[in-house]
Amino acid sequence: MCPFAQRVAWSLLEADAEHHVELIDLKNKPTWIKSNSFIFCHIHSSPTHKKHKRSLNNITVKKMSYPYSKSLMTFYNTKMCPFAQRVAWSLLEADAEHHVELIDLKNKPTWIKSVHPEGKVPALRLTDGNILIESIPIARYIADKYPESKLSPADAFDKYKVNLFIDNFGSRIITLAFQLLKSPNQEEKSANLDKVVEMLRDINKTLLESSEAGPYLLGETLTLAEINTITFIDRLKVIFNLLEIDFDSFKDLDRFYQWVDASMSRPTFKKTIAPYEEVSSFHAQFIPK
Numbered sequence: 001m002c003p004f005a006q007r008v009a010w011s012l013l014e015a016d017a018e019h020h021v022e023l024i025d026l027k028n029k030p031t032w033i034k035s036n037s038f039i040f041c042h043i044h045s046s047p048t049h050k051k052h053k054r055s056l057n058n059i060t061v062k063k064m065s066y067p068y069s070k071s072l073m074t075f076y077n078t079k080m081c082p083f084a085q086r087v088a089w090s091l092l093e094a095d096a097e098h099h100v101e102l103i104d105l106k107n108k109p110t111w112i113k114s115v116h117p118e119g120k121v122p123a124l125r126l127t128d129g130n131i132l133i134e135s136i137p138i139a140r141y142i143a144d145k146y147p148e149s150k151l152s153p154a155d156a157f158d159k160y161k162v163n164l165f166i167d168n169f170g171s172r173i174i175t176l177a178f179q180l181l182k183s184p185n186q187e188e189k190s191a192n193l194d195k196v197v198e199m200l201r202d203i204n205k206t207l208l209e210s211s212e213a214g215p216y217l218l219g220e221t222l223t224l225a226e227i228n229t230i231t232f233i234d235r236l237k238v239i240f241n242l243l244e245i246d247f248d249s250f251k252d253l254d255r256f257y258q259w260v261d262a263s264m265s266r267p268t269f270k271k272t273i274a275p276y277e278e279v280s281s282f283h284a285q286f287i288p289k
């Protein structure tokens with residue numbers, strides 16, 4: 001009955017993977033259902049897994065000419081955007097030669113919809129004319145295209161851990177960070193802060209379970225797990241500063257702090273960050289007056 005489980009059932013059959021099935025009656029769950037000992041069980045279903053609107057059905061989009069490099073991939077970027085930053089960081093980690101077109105989102109070029117149907121960044125144009133959108137799939141594309149970057153682990157279980165980490169935390173971080181930023185009063189601010197700290201503890205626990213020594217999720221190698229979450233942790237730090245909350249003051253988050261420090265001190269990450277003042281004043285406008 002479960003369409004999510006059906007994805008797994010179908011994959012197993014397509015892969016001709018030998019397996020044993022335990023059928024679960026969800027109306028009458030077995031007593032042992034919560035006792036699985038896998039370290040990487042799903043922690044939280046991400047609240048912003050909204051269905052991505054596909055606005056192109058039945059609409060013919062006339063393509064305007066737009067700037068791109070003939071010989072290199074063209075990355076349409078806005079430095080202030082944490083989604084685009086995932087792509088900027090991946091490109092640098094993969095040492096992938098590319099050309100950048102900077103987009104001013106407050107004053108979008110007329111051709112923007114020829115590059116992205118919703119007029120957004122990031123987008124990545126390949127030299128064959130295909131254009132990729134959506135930061136996570138673009139980062140995955142870069143990781144697959146440049147396997148020597150090791151951004152996507154070769155081992156299937158490691159890959160699963162990276163993907164689950166992104167599923168669990170990729171959008172939860174920014175959702176909770178903005179809830180906190182927009183808290184209308186002290187009481188809600190404190191409740192929202194509790195939710196953020198609970199999430200940081202989940203991250204800390206996941207990191208520890210995956211690799212005690214760290215510093216990254218998979219130990220010594222930076223992967224898409226960091227690329228797709230840290231840019232939002234950076235925004236969370238800005239929000240903490242604006243709300244005068246000390247980011248480094250929470251107990252029992254040592255592994256989390258180690259992870260953040262290692263990721264953010266990489267020269268590749270530093271090259272992708274927008275000026276602090278700009279990021280801070282952008283977020284400040286969301287604080288209720």
Ligand SMILES: N[C@@H](CCC(=O)N[C@@H](CS)C(=O)NCC(=O)O)C(=O)O
Nearest residue numbers: 081082083119120121122134135136
């Ligand atoms: N889900 C998209 C989100 C991209 C996104 O929201 N980009 C923002 C900037 S951070 C944007 O281009 N906004 C312009 C607009 O909405 O008009 C992704 O992961 O790439």
